Amino acid sequence: MNSVQLWMKAVRPYAYSASLVPVAIGGLQARAAGAVFSGWRFGVSLVAGLLLHTAANLWNDYYDFRHGVDRKGRGEGSGVLVHGEMTPARCYRGAVISAALALMGGLWLAWQVGWALIWLGAAGLVGAWAYSAGPCSPKHHALGEVWVFLMMGAGMTLGGYMAQTGRFSWSAIAAGVPAALLMTLLLYTNNLRDLSSDRAAGLHTLAMQLRPTEAKLLAGVFLAVPYLMTGLMAATRLLPMATLAALLTLPLGVAWFRGVWTGPVAEPHVVGMARLHLLFGLLFAAGLWWGG
Numbered sequence: 006m007n008s009v010q011l012w013m014k015a016v017r018p019y020a021y022s023a024s025l026v027p028v029a030i031g032g033l034q035a036r037a038a039g040a041v042f043s044g045w046r047f048g049v050s051l052v053a054g055l056l057l058h059t060a061a062n063l064w065n066d067y068y069d070f071r072h073g074v075d076r077k078g079r080g081e082g083s084g085v086l087v088h089g090e091m092t093p094a095r096c097y098r099g100a101v102i103s104a105a106l107a108l109m110g111g112l113w114l115a116w117q118v119g120w121a122l123i124w125l126g127a128a129g130l131v132g133a134w135a136y137s138a139g140p141c142s143p144k145h146h147a148l149g150e151v152w153v154f155l156m157m158g159a160g161m162t163l164g165g166y167m168a169q170t171g172r173f174s175w176s177a178i179a180a181g182v183p184a185a186l187l188m189t190l191l192l193y194t195n196n197l198r199d200l201s202s203d204r205a206a207g208l209h210t211l212a213m214q215l216r217p218t219e220a221k222l223l224a225g226v227f228l229a230v231p232y233l234m235t236g237l238m239a240a241t242r243l244l245p246m247a248t249l250a251a252l253l254t255l256p257l258g259v260a261w262f263r264g265v266w267t268g269p270v271a272e273p274h275v276v277g278m279a280r281l282h283l284l285f286g287l288l289f290a291a292g293l294w295w296g297g
Contacts, residue, residue, distance in 0.1 A: 006090065011085060011090060011091060012099070014083055014084065014085055014090075015062075015063060015066065015083050015085045015091060015096065015099065016059045016062050016063065016083075016099075017062050017083055019276075019279060020058075020062070020191075020279060021055055021058060022188075022279065022282055022283035022286060023058065023153075023157055023188045023191065023282070024054040024055055024057065024058035024157060024161060025051055025054065025055060025286075026184050026188070026282065026283065026286030026287070026289075026290065027054075027157065027158055027161035027162040027165065027181050027184060027185060027188070027286075028050050028051050028053075028054040028161050028162070028164060028165035028168075029047075029051065029165060029286070029290045030162055030165065030180060030181050030184055030286065030289060030290055030293065031050075031161065031162040031163060031164060031165025031166035031167075031168070031169075031177050031180075031181060032046075032047045032050060032051075032165040032166065032168060032169050033165075033290050033293035033294050034162075034165075034166055034174075034176070034177045034180045034181075034293055035165075035166045035169035035170050035174075035177065036169065036293070036294070037244075037245055037293045037294075037296055038174075038176070038177075040169050040170045041169070042169060043117075043169060046114060046117055046118070046168045046169060047165075047168070047169070049110050049113060049114055049168070050110070050114060050164060050165050050168035051165075052110055053106075053107045053110030053111055053114070053126075053164075054107075054161050054164065054165070056103045056104070056106045056107035056110065057103070057104065057107040057129055057130065057133055058133075058157070059099075059100075059103040060100045060101070060103040060104040060107065060130075060133050060134075061100075061133035061134075061136060061137075062083070063096050063097070063099045063100035063103065064097075064100045064133065064134055064136075064137050064138065065082065065136065065137040066082045066083050066085065066086055066096055067086070067093055067096045067097045067100065067137075068137040068138050068142075069082050069137060070082065070086040070087060070093060070096075071093065073206065074203075074206040074207075074208065075087050076206075104130055104133065104134075107126075107129075107130070108126065108130065111123065111126035114168045117168075118167065118168060118169070118170065118171035119171035121167065121171060121172075121173070122164070122167050122168065122171065125160065125163060125164055125167060126164070128156075128160065129156065129160055129161070129164065132152070132155075132156040132160070133156070136149070136152055136153075136156070144208065144210070145207075145208055145209060146209055147209045147210055147211045147213070147214055148211075149192060149196070149210060149211070150189045150192055150193055150196075150211050153188065153189055153192050154185050154186070154188075154189045157185070157188060158181055158182070158184070158185025158186075158188055158189065159178045159181060159182070159185060161181075162177055162178060162180065162181025162184075162185065163177055163178055163181075165177075176243065179238070179243065180238070180243075180244060180293075182231075182234060183230075183231035183232075183234045183235045183251070183285070183289065184231065184282065184285060184286045184289060186227055186230055186231045186234075187227070187228075187231050187278070187281065187282040187285055187286075188282055189227060190224060190227035190228060190278055190282075191275070191278045191279055191282055193211065193212065193223070193224060193227060194224065194265070194270060194274055194275050194278045195275050196210040196211065196212040196213075197212045197220060197221075197224070197265075197270040197274075198270045198271060198272065198274065198275055200212055200213065211223075221265055221266055224262065224265055225262055225266075228258050228261070228262055231285070232251075232252055232255055232258070235248060235249065235251055235252060235289070236249065236252065244292075244293075244296070245292055245293060245295070245296020246292075246296060247291070247292035247293070247295045247296035248288075248289050248292030248293060248296060249292065250288040250289070250291060250292045251285050251286075251288040251289040251292065253288060254281060254284050254285045254288065257277075257280075257281050257284070258281055261274065261277050261278060261281060264277070
């Protein structure tokens with residue numbers, strides 16, 4: 006495996022929709038609301054979000070390996086550390102470099118639109134590190150889903166919006182909630198799959214706090230609410246009607262939930278939710294573009 010392949014394995018780009026979708030929705034929501042839209046700022050905000058996500062993934066690998074959460078045959082993360090393909094120090098350096106590059110992009114954006122964006126970017130950097138670092142991290146206390154929803158959902162959507170306007174907006178955050186809930190469901194599905202290994206590692210996830218039937222019903226709630234919210238916000242003109250295109254993914258969501266309900270949650274369900282989140286987010290973002 007060459008160096009490029011190794012880093013691609015370590016950063017897990019298959020999950021990048023979790024950062025690209027909310028930033029895109031925030032930027033396009035600004036455009037739909039009548040803000041002057043800059044393609045350069047849009048592009049830099051997407052790259053900065055992707056780099057922040059990369060740092061979070063690498064820090065997650067590093068700290069899970071360091072704290073004994075990831076071991077061979079049990080919650081291996083990307084696998085590069087537990088199989089000795091990369092040293093922990095190299096992984097950590099990659100996280101720091103990614104975070105520094107994200108910070109540089111954030112500073113350029115703040116110079117363009119106003120320094121209020123710096124505070125949001127700083128919170129994002131701290132959040133990316135704190136998610137995995139130390140025994141008080143949210144993922145150790147059944148707060149991983151809440152953390153991801155706030156940081157990579159609401160936070161990144163607002164970041165994409167502020168990269169265009171420099172202003173805070175509750176409507177931008179609201180526009181990002183449907184995709185953010187599906188992203189939260191992606192993490193929740195991952196935790197449903199890893200119940201046994203997470204319990205053995207001493208983690209406390211939301212999925213562990215519920216009975217099996219209750220846990221799967223909650224997955225159904227996470228799935229249903231984004232579609233209901235999108236329909237309601239479009240019907241009340243809080244979103245362009247074109248965002249209803251995202252509802253075309255509903256049959257895929259129903260098929261996904263049927264698989265989760267009738268059998269044990271496995272890797273195909275995690276991959277399926279990642280694909281659903283990406284497709285929903287792309288159609289939603291396209292609706293904002295055409296509706297704007």
